[in-house]
Structures are given as C-alpha cells and as structure tokens.
Amino acid sequence: MDRETFIKMMSEAKMFDLTQKCSIFTPPWPGEKALEVHFFKRVTGAYGGGQGANGQILNWSNTVGTHLVGETAFNSGGRRISDVPLRAISGPGVVADISGLVSDYSVYTPEMIQKVADVHEGDILIVNTGYHRYSWDQPDVVNPNAQGGVESMEFGFLIRHPGPSMDFYKWAMDMKLKVVGVDCGCAEHPMNTPIRRMHENHFKLAEEKLVREHGKTWDEMFPQGEYYELTHLTMPKAHLLLAEAIVGDIDQLLNQRAWITIMPIPYMEVETAWARVVAYQAPEWMSEGDFMKEMEAAEILDMTVPFSVQTPQWLNYIPLSVTYTKRGGGQFFGMGRNGSICNASIHLATHMDGEKHFYPNGRTIGQVPLEDWVGPGVIADISHLVSDSSVYTPKMIHDVVDIRKGDILVIKTGWGKYGWISPDSDEFRYMVKHPGPSPDFSQWAIDMELKWIGVDAVSADHPMNTIMRIWHPKTFAEANQKLINDFGKDWDEMYPLKDFYQDMHFNLFPKKIVHAENLGGDILDAKSGRYYIGCYLQKAMEAETMWGRFVAFKESK
Numbered sequence: 030m031d032r033e034t035f036i037k038m039m040s041e042a043k044m045f046d047l048t049q050k051c052s053i054f055t056p057p058w059p060g061e062k063a064l065e066v067h068f069f070k071r072v073t074g075a076y077g078g079g080q081g082a083n084g085q086i087l088n089w090s091n092t093v094g095t096h097l098v099g100e101t102a103f104n105s106g107g108r109r110i111s112d113v114p115l116r117a118i119s120g121p122g123v124v125a126d127i128s129g130l131v132s133d134y135s136v137y138t139p140e141m142i143q144k145v146a147d148v149h150e151g152d153i154l155i156v157n158t159g160y161h162r163y164s165w166d167q168p169d170v171v172n173p174n175a176q177g178g179v180e181s182m183e184f185g186f187l188i189r190h191p192g193p194s195m196d197f198y199k200w201a202m203d204m205k206l207k208v209v210g211v212d213c214g215c216a217e218h219p220m221n222t223p224i225r226r227m228h229e230n231h232f233k234l235a236e237e238k239l240v241r242e243h244g245k246t247w248d249e250m251f252p253q254g255e256y257y258e259l260t261h262l263t264m265p266k267a268h269l270l271l272a273e274a275i276v277g278d279i280d281q282l283l284n285q286r287a288w289i290t291i292m293p294i295p296y297m298e299v300e301t302a303w304a305r306v307v308a309y310q311a312p313e314w315m316s317e318g319d320f321m322k323e324m325e326a327a328e329i330l331d332m333t334v335p336f337s338v339q340t341p342q343w344l345n346y347i348p349l350s351v352t353y354t355k356r357g358g359g360q361f362f363g364m365g366r367n368g369s370i371c372n373a374s375i376h377l378a379t380h381m382d383g384e385k386h387f388y389p390n391g392r393t394i395g396q397v398p399l400e401d402w403v404g405p406g407v408i409a410d411i412s413h414l415v416s417d418s419s420v421y422t423p424k425m426i427h428d429v430v431d432i433r434k435g436d437i438l439v440i441k442t443g444w445g446k447y448g449w450i451s452p453d454s455d456e457f458r459y460m461v462k463h464p465g466p467s468p469d470f471s472q473w474a475i476d477m478e479l480k481w482i483g484v485d486a487v488s489a490d491h492p493m494n495t496i497m498r499i500w501h502p503k504t505f506a507e508a509n510q511k512l513i514n515d516f517g518k519d520w521d522e523m524y525p526l527k528d529f530y531q532d533m534h535f536n537l538f539p540k541k542i543v544h545a546e547n548l549g550g551d552i553l554d555a556k557s558g559r560y561y562i563g564c565y566l567q568k569a570m571e572a573e574t575m576w577g578r579f580v581a582f583k584e585s586k
Contacts, residue, residue, distance in 0.1 A: 030323055032559055035584035036405050038323060039561035041312035045287070046399040047155070047210075048305050049276040050166040051094030052570035056183045058092035058214055059227055061354075062370045065089065066571045069347070069374070072387060081496070081531050083386055083573050086347050088372045090354075091301040094567060095274045097208075097293040098216065102300035102366045103357060104265035110302045111295040111335040115580065118208055118270065119329065121321050122152045122289035124282040124308075127191075128159025134235035135191035136218065136243070136250070139200035146284045153208045153289040154201070155272075157279055160190040161212035164276045188231050192218020195251060198259055202267045208291055210272035210306065212279055217260070221251055223364050261357060275306055282308060286317065288324040292565035292578035294378075297337035298351050300367045305565035305577060307399065326585035330560070332439070332483070333379040333579050334448055334549035341449050341456055342377035343487060344500070349373035375574040379547045381481070381566055382489075385573035387531065388538040395570035401541075404480055406437025406562035408555045408581060415442050418508035419464040420491065420515065423473040429557045437480045437562040439581070445485035445549045461501050462508075465491020468524055471536040481564065482533070483545035483579065485552050489533040494524055545579055555581065 030038070049055065057063045065088040072083055097118065100107025125146035131137055137156070148154060162170055163185030170180040190213035201209055209216055219225075225232045225247075236247045243250060272291055287308035296302045311320030334340065342348045350372045357365040376382075381402075384391025409430045415421055421442070426432055445451070447459040463486035474482065482489055491508075492498075498505045498520075509520045516523060524532070533544060545564060566577035 030584045032584055035323065035327070035582075036559060036561050038312060038315060038320070039309075039582060040405055041314075042320070043310040043312070044399065044403070045278040045281055045308040045310075046305075047275045047277045047279050047308060048095045048568045049164055049274045050395055050570050051303065051568050052165075052395070055093050055165055056187060057090050059187055059224055061092050061368060062088065062090040064093045072389065081387070082534070083389060084346065084374060084376065085573055086372065086374050087572070088370065090368065090370050091299060091303055092273070092368070095276070095304055095306055096272070096301050097291055097304040098271040098273060098301050098366075099296075100265035100268065100270070102368075103261040105357070105367065107265040108268070109297050110293055110299070111297045111337075113270070115290070115292070115329050115331055115578070117268065118153070118293070119290040120151065120153055120207060120288065120325065121149065121286065122154060122308075123148055123286045124155040124157055124279060124284065126157040126159075126283040128157055131158055131191040133189040134220070134231075134238050136194050136239065137191050137197065138194045139197055142197075147286065148204065151205050151207065153210065153291070154206050155210040155212070155275055155279070155282075155289065157212050157283065158191045159212070160186060161276045161279055163190075163213075164274070166276065187214035188219055188224060188228055190214060190219060192221065195256065195259060198264060198269070202264065202269055206269060208270045208272050210275045210291070212275050214274060216271035216273055218251075220247060221256060221364065225364065272304065272306060277306075278308075285310070288321060290565075292580070294336050294567070294576045294578070295333055297335050297339075299369055299371065302336075303567040303576070305399075305567065307565065323584070328583050328585060330551035330555055330581040330583070331578070332548045332550050332552040332555075332581060333577075334547055335450055336378045336576060339449060340378045341460070342374055344460060344497075346374035346376050347372070349377060375572065375576070376546070378576060379545065379549065379579055380574055380576045381545045381564055382534070382538075382543050383572065383574050384538045384541060384543055386538065387534040391538055391541070393570055394566055394572045394575040395568045401480065402564040402566060404437055404562065405433070405435070405559065406439065406480070406581075407432045407559050408439045408441055408552070408557060410441040410555070410557040412441055412443025415464040417458065417462040418491075418493070418504070418511055420467050420512065421464050421470075422467040423470060431559060432477065434478050435480065436477070437483070438474075439483040439548065439552070439562060441485055441552055441555060441557075443485070445553050448547070448549050450549070460487050461492050461497055461504050463487060463492060465489075465494065466533060468529055468532070471532050474537060474542055475540055479542055481543050481545065483548050483564075485548045486546070488546055489544040490531055493520060494529055494532055548579055551581075558583075
C-alpha cells in the first residue's frame, strides 16, 4: 500500500474513543489520591515568575481515569512503562460483552469470554462487564430500591463489579494476550484486593454469592499463596498487562473485533500510567482482514520522550516528583500493588499546550474531541536549515514537504538531539537557543487551517519572544545580532512586542490551533513526508495542557 492510500485508510477508518473522562470528580481507586488541579499562575502574571500563561500543578494517583497497569505495579523487577514498546500494547483485539452473564460480585471465566467473542492468540482483550454504566461520567442508574432512588456509581464501578477467576489469568497467558482491559475499576476481582478488608460488608455478600454459585469459600476459590504467585510473579514475567477504567464508546463495539491501541504516558519511575485507549475498524471500502493486515504491518513512530523525575520542566515551573504511598510487600498477602502519588506542573516532557494555557475562554484538553487530535499531517525536517536562535519560515516548510490545508504539522528542527535523555544533551541550548518561527508564521498557520503544530523543542515560540529574553540578556543580544545579519532588522523591528510576544500562543490558541512541545524519540530519525499523525492525551477535563503519546503512522516498508 502506498503512503497516500495508507493515510486515506487511517483517516476514513471508524474510530472509537474508549477513555473515561479524567476530572477532579473522577473517583480514584479506593483509598488512593483523587486528581487535584491547582493554578499557580495566570495570564496576567502570578506567583512563580513570568507573565503570559495559565499554569497548573497537578497532584494525582494514576488510578484516576483510564490507565495502564504496568508490570512494576506487582513486581518491582518488571519492565518500566516507558520500556514497553507501543507494538506490545497495540494490535488486533476484541471487546467481549459478558454484561448479560454477570452481576454484582460475579466471577467471570474464559468460557464466558469465548461464548460471546472470537478471541485470537496475541489479542488485546477488552472485557465489557456492563459496569461502565457506573462510571462517574455516565447517566444515573435508576433503582427505586436504592437510597435516593439511584444506585451508588462509585460503589458499582469500584466495589461491586465482577472479576476474573484464576483460570482466566492462566488462559490469558496461554493465549499470549497482550493486554486485558476492563470497563470497571480493577482488572482483578475487587475482593482479591484490599477492598476485601476496607469493605467487609461487601466481602460478606460476595463470599455468600460465591458459596451459592460455586460451593466454595473465597480462600478455597482463590488460595492466597497461589493467587499471589500468579498475579505478582507469573503474570508480570509473562508481560501480561492490564488496562482499567475503559469507558467511552465501548458499547459501540459489543463482541466486535478492532485494531486497539493503548497509549500510556511513558513513565520511567511509576508503576501505572494514564492512557488513551482507542479502537479502529476498517473504513467502508475495505475488508476487516485487509485492514488488520495493513495495521499490523504499519510502522509506528513514537515521538514521545520518556516521562521521569529527571525530565526538565519549563524553566521556572515545578518539576515532577513521585512518592510511593504503598508497596506490594506492605499490604495483606497477595492483595498489594505498588502505588504512588505524583506532583508536577504540566509543561515538562512531551505535552500538548491546550487552548486554556493562554486563552482563558478556550476548551480544556478533555473538552476537545479525539478527532481534533488525529489525522493527516506532515513531518517537516528543516534541521539542515536552522542553527542556534534561527528563525524559520513558512517557505522552509513548503520547501521540504507537501503540506496541505487542514494538516497536522510536526516541525523537526533537530533540537530533539539536545533533549535530556540524548547522548548529545545540552539543556541550556535546548531551552534557550532553539529556533523559532518568523512573524508571518502564525498567520500562515491560520490560513492553512492547521489542526495543531508540534515541535521538537521546548516551545513553538522563538525563545526570545518569551520571558527568556529578559532572563537571558546575553543570549538575546546574540540572537538579535543574528537577526540583523539574516534579515536586516533588529528584534523589536521584526517582532513588535504588542503583536508578537508569545505569538504562537496568543495569536493561535483563540483560533483553536494549539501546539505540542518537546517531541523526541523517533522524530530524531524521521524523514520529511506525509503521515497519519496521532496525539493521544489523557482526557483531562480541567487541564489547560496535558501529557500523552505522540505518534506518526506510515505504511509498512
């Protein structure tokens, strides 16, 4: 398949967003930290230094919202999430609807899955228990027998949901499943977690049901030593990963196969990570078999830098910190996971600046539909045309790539090689001397109706059109002299402050053209050309900016 046909295939494929809304109102897993969003600065200037932006600090545990549970959640010797290749969490899969076979506290089995869905070896399996109906972002579940006439959403989603038998896990490993995802709070049965002791009244009801239906007590059905061995040692070593809180469009895929991708933030230190879960099905003009074949063979360029406490933040923002609040060995035998609380300003690592970062009346990240984050686009390699403090122009983009109206534009300046995890790392050069756009660039982006822009540098603006000009006067003097040499104008002539301070932010965000910063990874070797580009962000409902996974797809070699 040629590039144009591949991009057409991806653009016209049916797309389903299976992600729960992530909000300060999203209940975390019981006993863990809810999402907290705090503004530490505003566009008019606030504590923390520097005017011109809305800036937030997030404090959260990663079990809020849709997330991927990594191997190190159970086994500290497992792969870090940042080390799990996207191919290991993307591929053919199926959504198995067992909602008609289960109820509160039920135990589901491989036979139930196989009864309703066609599961293949190596699949990604999403289990639809029906308990996503209790997700906080879904309508009330009316029950005249419940207090208030409606059921408790949190208890349904997190405490009463069904869970797998031990045979289910063994079957999943025999089937070499890549990921098992669930539409509820946990991929384990809640009574095989500390919930058993947090909510003993519910455990009593669950065990009574187990005895009625299976003739065994809980510890007979799930022997504690064997269960611990299975979940904390055998499963992680088999690289069986779990995805939890899958909601969104799940009911549109009942017992259907699709190409499923789980796109987590690539954490280095943390055991679990926020993720966007998306399913694609063949466009109308293509068979399912041919579509799956093309998707399996396609190349995925991961343009996301690892997410770590070592990742430098934008200069005066708060860095990432991670505090482990529980360990697998510190909880009741067989029931513990490693768990942590994270704290960070959002403008570090690879992230999408949202409209509200500079435009208070704009949409939050979670309010933007997935369709706005994905689509045809280009990678424009202008690295041979720029150097320290260079100015790049629309002509440079047109000279290296066939860019079209409505595209996503990813600009490769070459500055990714100076990022924090590169052998050529040069943090000052990366932060303060990267190239930036000419004065006509933002209007050109508007005229081109670009979806969004990505750069392999710390900002889509020239650093000397930001507060960097004041913080680094020596670098500004050097950049100003270079501008005079290249364009015959000094900085204030070419970039009048009232029109061009943070030009790419203030002038574009009200037009819904935002940009991603700190792209890296596979962009270092990417060539100019057309691609299907995707930005898979956590669906953060109050956030002005957000981390995610930034990828470019192309046909197989």
